[in-house]
Amino acid sequence: MVRLRRKWLALVVFVVFVVGVMMGLGAVSRRADDDDGGGGGGGGSLWEFMPRPRAVVGGDPLAAPARPAPASPLPAGPPRKTEASDGDQAASTGLVKGDGANGSSNNDNNNDDNDGDGGGGDVNYDVHIFYYAWFGNPRFDGRYVHWNHALLRHWDAKVAAAWPTGAHEPPGDVAASFYPELGPYSSRDPAAVHGHMRQLRHAAAGVLVLSWYPPGRKDDNGDPVDDLVPMLLDAAHRHALKVTFHIEPYKNRDERSVRNDVKYIIDRYGSHPAFHRYRTSSGQALPLLYVYDSYLTAPDAWAEILTPGGAQSVRGTQYDAVFLALVVEQRHLGEIARAGFDGLYTYFATNGFSFGSSHHNWRSLKAFCDANGLLFVPSVGPGYADASVRPWNQQNARGRVHGRYYEAAFRAALLTRPEIISITSFNEWHEGTQIETAIPRKGRGRDGGAAGVGAGGGAPYLDYLPGAPDMYLSLTRKWAMRLRKEKQQWLM
Template sequence: MGVPRRGGRRKASPPRAVPGQKPPTCALDYNDIMARFRRRTCIILVLFILFICSIMMALKTLRPERAGFGDPFGLGLLPDFQQRTTHLRNKFNVQSGAKEESFTHAKNVHPLTMNLKKPTVSVRKLEEHLPSPNYNFHVFYYSWYGTPQFDGKYIHWNHPLLTHWDPKIASDYPKGRHSPPEDIGSSFYPELGPYSSKDPSVIEEHMKQMSSASIGVLALSWYPPGMGDENGEPVDALVPTILDIAHKYKLKVTFHIEPYKDRDDRSMYSNIKYIIDKYGAHPAFYRHKVSTGRTLPMFYVYDSYITIPEMWANLLTVSGSQSIRNTPYDSLFIALLVEEKHKHEIHRSGFDGIYTYFATNGFSYGSSHHNWPSLKAFCDTKNLLFIPSVGPGYVDTSIRPWNSHNTRNRVNGKYYETAFSAALLVRPEIISITSFNEWHEGTQIEKAIPKRTGKAVYLDYQPHKPNIYLELTRKWSEKYSKEKEQWLT
């Protein structure tokens, strides 16, 4: 039977055939058995590998513990962040009571800015019962889309394909820009088609959809008058119309301040004053009731971390040289937290709370669900609001084709519900939703439809209806309201 050797046993040689005779039966049996054994082994191995892969993909989409942080902040949107921060800190010398010179910050690197096109469907007047708005549910809203009919050209739907900063990686991916209406800068296709944010019927339909989802507040992406993102046009002119239609649906509007050019303590003071003076008296202007009984305007500040804490402290602390505290323009300012260290900088800056924005669980420290309990505990000790941001999924490969590693599959709504479940566990005062219509990053809960063109097959919400994420939002809004009553008892 052969001689045993270290590490196993040597195979026994099969009996040899004698010329002119039939091969021994045992030789046939042995060969047959070994062939069957190999086939079965291969089949079992393939099935096992497929099973392990499916489990890993499911875990990644639902609760990834960590994302790859080889690129700055996971998405690689800010490769020069450290250099910029060092430059700003060297440039900004803090002196007690000193008036600092304003300086220019880097261009906004917000992943996506958008403008939309006119829909072909008409919006009916209120004909159905809508749920009561939940003013503790805030959704990020973008009004940067455009179409030839309303804007003279497509805006944001024709988003360019962003090039990776590493030339070696960039060379492996396509370049150019999208060509609407069949080819748009999104992995999904809106039920309204590529629309214009200026179209009153679109705004009306959006407010109706938000209201049907029991959302109470929309956080409007905002730039100062005359300014817009690098792909779009000024959006401040749309604010009066948005406020009027929001009021019709009992919605409130807060402002999501984008990192516009030269954003600093002085320009922020001026712009907050502008917003409150111009829009503060509107019944749809959002004010949040704080523990002291006061009701204050609220502002989300995107990319707050690119401005150093000393400058924010000038605006947001009582002793600051540009302090907005204890003035008619005092408000609640909510900072974006990406890295863990930001929580200390946010507190030192004088902010009133933090939000996490990104809809990619595991992308950043702030967006990772398993970090929310510790962040909430930190905020409680510092008297800060903690506003976790939940999202239905994430896919931005239509504009960043190299970023597939940060895609988060919707798993037919399970990813969204997992995020809501994680948010409710920390009992937050407010939950923010990323987003209503950020189509470039695939975080929208707006209605989407199946679409196939000569150039693309778009993702969709099937087997569910186009309004599935509005229905899920309403479900969790009601669940939140019921659980909050128990928290307070």
């Protein structure tokens, strides 16, 4: 009887062992299926719960054929430039993750203590931020520049008649809905510039995207800014930051003038250690350039310089770059792909203002970019308040809600698995999108009283209370680090 029980016990143990082995093999098989894209796994990553988009949105007939999928991160190396031989048909730029100093990728090394040339683990070069160097004051410029911006008239004369006119009168009354902690500074003041770089370093935003016009050109209210670029590059390098360019529209800008602009930028600034380069799937470290209001030039014209077969193509030459177009309307998607751009960005900080800036469209925008081999760069902002220059534009104002609006934008951006997130802005004070430090101020008069340009344009200043002056720098750091963490988990 004892012998029989032992036999039954041995049989039960054997059966349990066989069942366990079969269950283990099944689990391995299911995990392999998941790894091949057959299903989502668990884990702490925000992106793991999101299906990866695969199809072109809306079946746009203008969409370009799919480009090669992004490659895996490549080891860091020096920038490589190649001259295209006559008739050389260089392939379109393939994009991969990140940039570090001298072209290294944030994703080349998962060690947070190694990010570029001394950036440490506290700078994320996949976070870009729009920066404006158009401000002036009497000490450095002989007069106030941009801080005294006039109120803009509404295009409808009947609407315009209901709103005040005039210009702001610094230093008490500046053309902004918030008051800068540095006061109405000059972009030519080295102390102000280094202060900005310290703030950007605190925010962990690794790439400054400079609003730029060619030499001798400027916006309607400012002075030329190209002569400030060397100082900005030097200051950025001192703080382990990078600089790239936001090519603004100017009179008679077209594909030929932009080609000349790109040549000028690369020839003059491309050798500076703070000049931003982006690692491509071919191993090149190319400049990455934003082109504002790109839709003003026809897609076929852009294709002359941005497609390999274009008559004046930069592809495969020393002036090749990663070119990002601004998407405003849905119809721009097909045009951007046909034009030969390498990606798109959304810029505007007002959720709902445009097709591109509406957070609920970002997943479909990312799907379009994935299907066409393009880089999707969503632009997040802390709010929007431009009453100091457009008092009639209340419908597009977005309150900051003590940082919650900003964090909601970051969440929406992260859900698309972006390679890069851009921020609007560091210091576009006129539109109230700045994350630069601001302080409370009671009124617009020289003594803090209520003087100003009138109702609407002379409204009391907003502030970051109950937060500190650096509240939005700290929030930016939080999300820059979260972006890094999510991307590391996604790559694993």
